[in-house]
Amino acid sequence: MPDRYAGRPFLKLVDSYVLSLIGELDQATAESLERMTPKLNETYGLSGATWQEVVHSQLHLPPNTARQVVDGWFAEPGNPDPVAWSQFVADQMIG
Template structure:
């Protein structure tokens, strides 16, 4: 099993959190966005919530409106902090850090 497979084993929602972060900072690729938009109805049905995939993920986390702006602010702060330390924080690294910080072990 690869490191990526290990990361998501038993935690499928973790990838959705990462995608939400990537979407909020404008870094979600078109192919992934299309796949998420296509799966939104089934995801919403399984979680008993009607909305876009972003709304479904936010609702599962009990986040209200404005979460996208809050994620962008965290991205800007973290990117600046990393830059001050001589580190380049990639969008994928940020998304993983964001998802990890917002999920309890075993819950996502």
């Protein structure tokens, strides 16, 4: 199975963004992303943005995206796998 992120490093951020929105981002990844935030700001020409704001701005997402993602998560029947679900949503965001 090919690596999901090969040649697409930003996709890892988008997956993490979705997991963060639904409260399923693991602590180690969250801490790593917090440490990366200054570099992300520098890379994308931003100042003082959170890593989540960097993702949101780079994808040009509408302001209600977070609410839509959370609503979509809670509307899912049963208990979907959060990683698989976040990847599905991230793929939709990237287009």
